[in-house]
Amino acid sequence: MSSRKSAADAEISNFCGVTGANPKVAKQYLDKHKRLDRAVDEYFMNGGTPLAASSNKAGPSTTKLNAIFDKYKDQDIQEDLIGIDGTMQFCEDIGLALDDVVLLAIATDLKSKKMGSWERQPWIDGWKVLGCVTVSVASPRLITRHRCDSLEGIRSVLPRIRAKLHSDPAYFKKVYNHTFDFGRNEGQRSLAMDSALPFWGLLIPAGLSGQALAHYVATEDGDEALPPPGETGWTPQLTDLWTEYMETKGGKGVSKDTWQMFLDFVRSMDSRLERFNALDTWPSTIDDFVEWAKERL
Template sequence: MVDKKMEENIVQFCGVTGASTKDAKKYLDKYKRADIAIDAFFNDPTEFAASTRHQSNTSAPSTSKLHTLFTKYKDPDAEEITVNGTIKLCEDLDVDPEDVVLLAVAFELKSPRIGEWNKAGWTEGWKGLGCDSIPAMQSTLPRLRERLASDPAYFKKVYNHTFDFARSEGQRSLGLETAQAFWGLLMPHGLQGAALSHTRGGDGEDVDMDSNEEGWRPEHTQWWFDFLNEKGVKGISKDTWVMFLDFVRSINSSFTNYDMEEAWPSTIDDFVEWAKRRLD
């Protein structure tokens, strides 16, 4: 008999991966936790050799088809797809260029910068996702969007890649306006699902929070923006970007479980003091 927790995990697993219930149970039986099982599935969807919805065709994605598509969108004066080609691609995929799912696509295709895609990353990335046509790519986007919302480990990979992806060439930090724009995409999406669960640490591990204790709320993201603007911060370092995710996942809504003795960036230390004054 399948217990209630297993049923919930199966529903989550199938929703994120598009796999069959039978496959979901096999992965969950082996890996126990839903997030680890989902990650294992995407690393090796054929581990248990059962057919899955997103791999319904038996032939592997065609490299030549992907090269043809790449040429269609490539800048005629460069070796990469650039902004104009990206806009055309988004039109063909029927996706808004500012949709958060494109950050997952950028991670999968190893996009080096906003609106840029090189041939190697494009080919290997789409092959890894099982796609070699626009319809296949379109059908993959909802799966990536759901995984980004519900899988803590995957969210962290996309989140960390976004810093390098969004950074201007030659710059070590993100401009504040750029950082806020990407936080504005990622934070609400992660809070909708389990990716930014208030009872999880940076890698999706449970942390020492009371089960009834509320964590980071959507309005706190705006507080963070207000604080950074008031302080006159010009740029966000990679350390602050990376640690902010761990902070969001571990802090409670009253900011009382924050430990100043831990190695948090000073900007986050200052924000906690600012937020506590705002709560008074």
């Protein structure tokens, strides 16, 4: 079997694992897009139907999305916002815990600028873009189109958001980078450590559970290549060590540079940190962490 065929079979297997589709449907989407992330996105946007069977459906209703916004809008302020109380009630109504990582993805897609704050137009536009797909949690193969202009519809799209966050490196990076600005206190350039640690605690395990933080080896040209057989990437043990180090030696805040480069660090490091090169341009926090962590591995 050629290496090209093996790679194609692996892509089909990954597509089926994320979507629950059969290999024939997986091949349709992968042949069209040539990229797993784009193929998965269109599959879900088409309601899980084969390409030939997909059809256009009416999108979410602006009127209904406005009504949902008004239901949770903060009535005690002049600004047209859903505030903290409304956020808590909304999450309760759609069955989403406040510490669920999916909320960070929703905040990114709805362009929320800070925790517990949602502006009307980005709210409406965001839910429209997120699409209208119903995914059965009990039976992932049972996927039907649904307009997410109701609480039921919004609730039904959450599994797709979760699957994309876990499986799509580009989308994960978008959510990860937005979280820095989203969680930062107004007027501060850094992200407070007591916010950064919980965010890492949500995001890193989510990325590791799928392909979003898949291990790669950086080439001399700056491209990403598959690691050698048998080499493992970032592990929960390293996450625990990073948390311990930042709690005790990380200071009061995390700079944007450290926050963003930590994501590349996680993806490019092996489980023993043997690929670390002190001559690379990592932030000093990461340099110091590697020296500290190697004594504990």
